[in-house]
Amino acid sequence: xxxxxxxxxxxxxxxxxxxxxxxxxxxxxxxxxxxxxxxxxxxxxxxxxxxxxxxxxxxxxxxxxxxxxxxxxxxxxxxxxxxxxxxxxxxxxxxxxxxxxxxxxxxxxxxxxxxxxxxxxxxxxxxxxxxxxxxxxxxxxxxxxxxxxxxxxxxxxxxxxxxxxxxxxxxxxxxxxxxxxxxxxxxxxxxxxxxxxxxxxxxxxxxxxxxxxxxxxxxxxxxxxxxxxxxxxxxxxxxxxxxxxxxxxxxxxxxxxxxxxxxxxxxxxxxxxxxxxxxxxxxxxxxxxxxxxxxxxxxxxxxxxxxxxxxxxxxxxxxxxxxxxxxxxxxxxxxxxxxxxxxxxxxxxxxxxxxxxx
Amino acid sequence: xxxxxxxxxxxxxxxxxxxxxxxxxxxxxxxxxxxxxxxxxxxxxxxxxxxxxxxxxxxxxxxxxxxxxxxxxxxxxxxxxxxxxxxxxxxxxxxxxxxxxxxxxxxxxxxx
Numbered sequence: 280x281x282x283x284x285x286x287x288x289x290x291x292x293x294x295x296x297x298x299x300x301x302x303x304x305x306x307x308x309x310x311x312x313x314x315x316x317x318x319x320x321x322x323x324x325x326x327x328x329x330x331x332x333x334x335x336x337x338x339x340x341x342x343x344x345x346x347x348x349x350x351x352x353x354x355x356x357x358x359x360x361x362x363x364x365x366x367x368x369x370x371x372x373x374x375x376x377x378x379x380x381x382x383x384x385x386x387x388x389x390x391x392x393x394x395x396x397x398x399x400x401x402x403x404x405x406x407x408x409x410x411x412x413x414x415x416x417x418x419x420x421x422x423x424x425x426x427x428x429x430x431x432x433x434x435x436x437x438x439x440x441x442x443x444x445x446x447x448x449x450x451x452x453x454x455x456x457x458x459x460x461x462x463x464x465x466x467x468x469x470x471x472x473x474x475x476x477x478x479x480x481x482x483x484x485x486x487x488x489x490x491x492x493x494x495x496x497x498x499x500x501x502x503x504x505x506x507x508x509x510x511x512x513x514x515x516x517x518x519x520x521x522x523x524x525x526x527x528x529x530x531x532x533x534x535x536x537x538x539x540x541x542x543x544x545x546x547x548x549x550x551x552x553x554x555x556x557x558x559x560x561x562x563x564x565x566x567x568x569x570x571x572x573x574x575x576x577x578x579x580x581x582x583x584x585x586x587x588x589x590x591x592x593x594x595x596x597x598x599x600x601x602x603x604x605x606x607x608x609x610x611x612x613x614x615x616x617x618x619x620x621x622x623x624x625x626x627x628x629x630x631x632x633x634x635x636x637x
Numbered sequence: 638x639x640x641x642x643x644x645x646x647x648x649x650x651x652x653x654x655x656x657x658x659x660x661x662x663x664x665x666x667x668x669x670x671x672x673x674x675x676x677x678x679x680x681x682x683x684x685x686x687x688x689x690x691x692x693x694x695x696x697x698x699x700x701x702x703x704x705x706x707x708x709x710x711x712x713x714x715x716x717x718x719x720x721x722x723x724x725x726x727x728x729x730x731x732x733x734x735x736x737x738x739x740x741x742x743x744x745x746x747x748x749x
Binding site for chain 1: 706
């Protein structure tokens with residue numbers, strides 16, 4: 280039992296799990312119920328509503344993954360992040376990114392990871408990037424990093440000084456559900472971190488310092504209505520802990536990496552794929568995030584989204600690396616899709632900014 | 638019949654097919670059903686918990702399957718779900734016991 284628990288605290292890569300390999304995940308997503316015709320493939324589905332091939336709209340969001348290292352090992356993590364992952368963006372690649380940030384037409388810069396703050400050049404990069412005057416500068420913070428070590432304690436002040444928009448994960452307003460998904464003690468540390476962010480002004484009503492939370496289900500089910508969930512989260516966090524935040528983004532767990540591993544191990548894979556396909560919403564396809572986003576990996580390669588990055592599906596363009604970045608050429612690409620894409624088109628849709636259907 | 642069981646979890650996915658043999662009534666039912674569960678004087682969350690309790694008193698495996706999942710999707714906690722089931726159980730047992738008054742009335746009338 281203990282051995283099993285320890286194993287769960289390691290990434291799939293560290294465990295040498297077959298599912299650490301992108302091609303094995305893609306195989307799983309293309310075989311079985313999708314190969315035998317029980318369920319339509321994603322391309323078949325979007326063909327019905329004349330949305331194939333999926334093409335980009337205007338670029339709005341540049342999402343940069345600063346590395347897969349993280350202080351947490353969440354059960355659902357699509358990055359397979361953890362303390363044992365060593366893939367970290369170098370300053371040299373960051374310099375290439377800065378060149379792009381200074382010239383991009385995107386209005387949003389979105390830094391993610393792992394825990395982006397664990398990159399040794401994180402603060403330098405934020406310093407430099409904030410000078411580019413991007414309208415919305417997001418850092419995806421897992422909250423516990425703020426409490427993990429003394430050297431991170433001043434992050435709320437640092438974020439404030441750079442007018443960073445903080446987006447943080449919070450799977451539930453109860454300890455049990457949060458710790459089950461994200462690890463023991465995560466709930467208490469997250470609450471403290473949120474209170475510290477509130478203390479410097481983040482998330483307070485009428486404050487310009489934006490603090491949004493990300494909810495994703497702790498299990499093999501889809502997220503409920505984003506607006507109702509936000510109401511419940513706000514009420515519970517305020518009543519129980521005096522915490523304020525601005526918006527809640529409800530995000531569907533995509534069947535890749537550790538969440539795929541969980542679905543298979545818990546014998547929920549087929550039912551989950553059925554739920555995603557049944558909840559398919561063509562209106563969500565219109566605004567799916569790969570249509571207005573470019574995702575950059577720690578080593579500078581370009582992807583349609585963070586999920587395709589984890590599946591090692593580089594953009595279908597002659598431009599595939601940040602060093603040769605050209606927005607016009609990139610925007611002329613076809614977006615690479617597979618069955619994991621059903622995760623972004625279920626119900627009200629799902630993206631790093633939450634629901635997408637109008 | 639493919640299944641050897643009266644109840645098959647896969648049948649829940651086929652619920653919509655009841656319209657195949659009576660489209661008008663089926664469509665009207667699903668429209669009504671959808672309307673009932675919309676936010677109204679009661680929240681959709683409260684309705685989900687009522688549905689879960691009734692699913693148990695009706696001992697409908699399909700409904701228990703559906704509303705356990707619906708509850709999770711709405712962020713309803715296990716404790717809330719179990720309390721709802723107890724409400725159903727209390728009404729069920731109360732309904733049995735309150736008939737004891739009928740029994741007492743009858744006995745009292747017949748006995749000298």
